[in-house]
Amino acid sequence: MTIVPSIKRDYLANMAKNGKRADGRAFDEFRKIEIETGIVSKAEGSARVKIGNTQVLTGIKMDIGEPYPDTPETGVMTTAAELIPLASPDFEAGPPREDAIELARVVDRGIRESQLIEVEKLCIEPEEKVWMVFIDIHILDYDGNLFDAASLASLAALMTTKVPAKRFELGEDYPLPIKEPPISCTSVKFNDVVVMDPSLDENEIAEVRLTVATDKNEDIRAMQKGLNGSFTRDEIKKVIKASIDNGKKIREQLYKSIGK
Amino acid sequence: MTIVPSIKRDYLANMAKNGKRADGRAFDEFRKIEIETGIVSKAEGSARVKIGNTQVLTGIKMDIGEPYPDTPETGVMTTAAELIPLASPDFEAGPPREDAIELARVVDRGIRESQLIEVEKLCIEPEEKVWMVFIDIHILDYDGNLFDAASLASLAALMTTKVPAKRFELGEDYPLPIKEPPISCTSVKFNDVVVMDPSLDENEIAEVRLTVATDKNEDIRAMQKGLNGSFTRDEIKKVIKASIDNGKKIREQLYKSIGK
Amino acid sequence: MTIVPSIKRDYLANMAKNGKRADGRAFDEFRKIEIETGIVSKAEGSARVKIGNTQVLTGIKMDIGEPYPDTPETGVMTTAAELIPLASPDFEAGPPREDAIELARVVDRGIRESQLIEVEKLCIEPEEKVWMVFIDIHILDYDGNLFDAASLASLAALMTTKVPAKRFELGEDYPLPIKEPPISCTSVKFNDVVVMDPSLDENEIAEVRLTVATDKNEDIRAMQKGLNGSFTRDEIKKVIKASIDNGKKIREQLYKSIGK
Amino acid sequence: MKSEIKLFENGKRLDGRMPDELRNIKIKAGVLHRAEGSCYLEWGGNKVMVAVYGPREAIPRHTQNPLRAIVTARYNMAAFSVDDRKRPGPDRRSREISKVISEALENVILVEKFPRATIDVNIEVLDAEAGTRCAGLTAAAVALVDAGIPMKDIPVSCAAGKIEDQIVLDLGKDEDNYGSADLPIAISPRTGDVLLLQMDGHLTQEEFDKAFDLALKGCHIISDLQKKAILETYQSESGGD
């Protein structure tokens, strides 16, 4: 609802006309990514991801609960995101707002629809007891491109999560059963230029946003367009291509960082 | 909380002095009523009622749940009304406000206290399982006299509701057990004139409102006075009389429209 | 968030310099206390306490519920405080605010941590059924020093509470098992003067507040400092001493008023 | 809901009352220190405390009416006032009762005298039997007088009902649960104008007339008790000076 910061827009658009970004990156280049797991000892899994100065911490808690009546033999997963006022002068305390809800739902669907967690292996007793997986995303420092940082932190946390079987007297702890992760890459467009991994400034002047999650087979696993601008069909194709390329590199780093 | 629209009031009051209403009706005359049932295929019962341009849709959903501890052998009914912003520029999104709550409670009591639904026939297993009846009232177009439209739509929806026994593997579906319905008629007073079935304008300048539900024996089954004006005893008597007369006609139309 | 009422402050500070309080009390003197129990017939226990014009009513309700998983053989207690708009022009309707929450939590901890209620005697069936004790504090008239009035009313109500065993067909009613009560005494400081049992005016100009609960052995059972001022170590010592002295008198009156 | 409990014995009701007899009512005005007006009322097993604040500026501003005061009654039941503990805070029932009481009081208060103001009437039910809305409204009227709020009349409320086919005054608890109709009204006693009227149950037109008459009769008796309570306050105040 704020007035477009037109000076910032002009400056960045002018640079872009000359093929440049303010921080020297290529249009399809991510900032430096850091992935660190095992941050929170009370959590069953946790990871802190930095993309540039953006910093997201995801913690995974597990508990035992009842399955949904229509899926009596599958575990339950829930994703919540909080844009806590710690992370930005613009975030406010209180119940999650549209932005946080969209973020949580996009991360949630990216995990749920790609069937990343093998929820059918999380049944303890059909209709009675299943494992519940709580994915809580905390934005610690907001410097653009929340979607990819939140998604990557959640993947890293889930891939290093131990099912706390011992605490519930169900045998030894074991790793949460996980399939191949799809990697999310987000692009934004302003003044007819499309850039990958938007910085905070680029995020603020973005007219339209597209997040594409792709897997190691280069298949598309999820997409979400945001903001009130539009894409042409051709732009969408290019964004998909760039998302696959970047996804490949990020996937390698993810596996490396969790020691696989 | 709004300032009384005094020009409108003067105009309508002047007409009333000459025995007239703005839309040509007699003081004790309803607008044209339309009743249509079976509107919503996902609902167990539904009806759309138009009184003039006022349009209300009631949908009935049924589910199985636990009875209240103090009535272990009776079904449970719940009535909710939403004054959705679709229906009027003055309705707002958000939790129901005083007006919606009063509306829902008056319709609810009209059904509950008249024992319209034979809740004692809705027990499946005492103390364990009973049928629950959810009455959801949606105002689609607000042009005055919500109480009667909401009440009538709810009656028509309930009288055409099928208990979804099959979905819960409890045998064949069967009609919801219903008794004789009391019919609600609402009057308002302004400048010492009492009119039946207020239009939107009449609603807005009304000083006091009285809703009277009567049954086919001409007995009184529910009353609710609203707004900060007052009635004399004599006026109340007249309103009761007119409510019985109009109730008779509306009852006939209701039975006809549901094919009985 | 209000501007400090500086004229009031100057007046009271000037009196204090001469060793005086506006209502003639000594610095360490309570106002007149009245304790009346058995006020509410629907409650399992109730008491109205007046300290000066401050008036607090606590009602106790008991019910049967499930114990917490980690304490399967102990009853459950809950304390809620409402600063209802009845009691002061400054209290607002709505969910409890910081002040009410702190009040409820301080009274709750005073009862819980001092193990006043013998919760281990409130088990009916381990892991299944325990007695639940609901302590509801209603402020009726606010004229300063809520903490002590609320705490004392809660003690008097609990000490006269009958467990409603008969209503749940568990034998005869019997007194709620209770240990020795710690008595709360509250002091505030303004302009370097510390006074006990602050009046409304003293409350309003208070820079810092200290509540100390002590038992009949002169041991300390709970403390809570409030407001943004500070105490010196020496002041804390003096407040503890004065709290023990006043606690002794109040304890006597409490026992007398409940007929022990 | 309506079961086979016997509500009459030898022409008398369960609590020994005659059909046209009220429960015991005690009214005391001026019982609170902070409130601008207050009233404590016991009516059978009901105990109600009312505090009035205002007229004062309505906040937030968009709630103000530039031509008159708004009257905000807030009916609330204490968590411990009923058999099974009630969750604190307003529910749909209490919000509806708050609305009909506000409307009834607005009718008699000279709201035009206080544009942009609010008059807040806080009604706390401390102990609840049956008929708390009548008790609340009746006590609120006394508290408004105690606060010095100018009114056209002192409103008063009472109910009649039907039990075992008899019309009776002022239903008690079992009568409310097992009776077949309840008709609470509030009136302006000077004019007989009806300020509140609700009915649940089943009444023939004749029964309605009879019940209405009986409720009116109750109102007038209670109106006298209100005036007595107000008088006592003035006397004790002057006595106290």
Next chain:
Amino acid sequence: MKSEIKLFENGKRLDGRMPDELRNIKIKAGVLHRAEGSCYLEWGGNKVMVAVYGPREAIPRHTQNPLRAIVTARYNMAAFSVDDRKRPGPDRRSREISKVISEALENVILVEKFPRATIDVNIEVLDAEAGTRCAGLTAAAVALVDAGIPMKDIPVSCAAGKIEDQIVLDLGKDEDNYGSADLPIAISPRTGDVLLLQMDGHLTQEEFDKAFDLALKGCHIISDLQKKAILETYQSESGGD
């Protein structure tokens, strides 16, 4: 989630449709009296009612944009519109859908013409099968025209998806539940600009292209139905005069 139900029989889908066939769609504009623009749309088993109010001053003021109007779509499912009753009020799903529809509509509305205003688009789903967001956006566009809100184009929405490895148009209920991908889009039909795009499931790049083409095709068919509905309103309005 994805089970072994057969979604094709003899090259036809469960409801008899061909892979590139839409469900039946009926659109009617101007169906409500109070709203400034309205539309009732049936799309397979979906029934959607949309009402548009505005442009009018945005309240509270801090929501105003001094340079343009804000567009607030409010997608809501009636409690009775689904198999298991939905609790009334917005949930996370409806708030996300409201957001993406608001953004798509803002793209085509000439918001600069109405600084400080709000344009409210109320979308009520009365009966829900699959594809309610496409139905809601499509109906909203018609209601905006009916309200006379100036727009660059009339947006339109449709989905394609994948079931049993085939790309099909406009998923029905079982297809949505048991299919392996869903791709709802919205476009500006004049330019082909993509205003809404979401995808859940699993598509190769080739499948994505095919699905996207099919959804585009669906959009253009539905765009014609929108225009017909708008025309009918004008005609019936002039016929009525």
Next chain:
Amino acid sequence: MKSEIKLFENGKRLDGRMPDELRNIKIKAGVLHRAEGSCYLEWGGNKVMVAVYGPREAIPRHTQNPLRAIVTARYNMAAFSVDDRKRPGPDRRSREISKVISEALENVILVEKFPRATIDVNIEVLDAEAGTRCAGLTAAAVALVDAGIPMKDIPVSCAAGKIEDQIVLDLGKDEDNYGSADLPIAISPRTGDVLLLQMDGHLTQEEFDKAFDLALKGCHIISDLQKKAILETYQSESGGD
């Protein structure tokens, strides 16, 4: 609540500490990019992140104090910071802790310099053992310095307690659960003024004095760690230039 776990073995505590020994504490300032001041603190098993924003205009306006800044500490526990997942959002405990921390910080901040402003102190507990309020307040003080907020002194917090009739410094998790008293305090180290003081449990007057002395001692040790952390930031900042 207090059970028969042995909390001492050979004069040492469960985690090997002596009675007057603190847990390990690590403090790092300036760890966040967006915040105006920040601090990350590990204290035993506690991990706390604090970000400070402001002074900036308090919104909404009716929260402003025309004479001074308001200090709003917001203590929050991450859902995953405890054994059983905590529902996100404030509860009564976190709101009380936010209140006492706000009050303690307000004492030392030169609030008169910033009328109408708010200074927001966001305290996120990422991993929780025992003593999070002391950890949060101690980290908040460092973050305030990092933000350049003018203060009379750098407040510091520490607790002492009683386990098995011994007074010990800085209760660990089991000690907190099975001990018999906990006394968290916060002070202004320069003057010794007590800014926060709470006590739950059972202490004789002598035990209270001993515990208070021990907590004071802890505060002074931690105060040095705070200053070291602040110095390191300045050095690394100048080193980085």
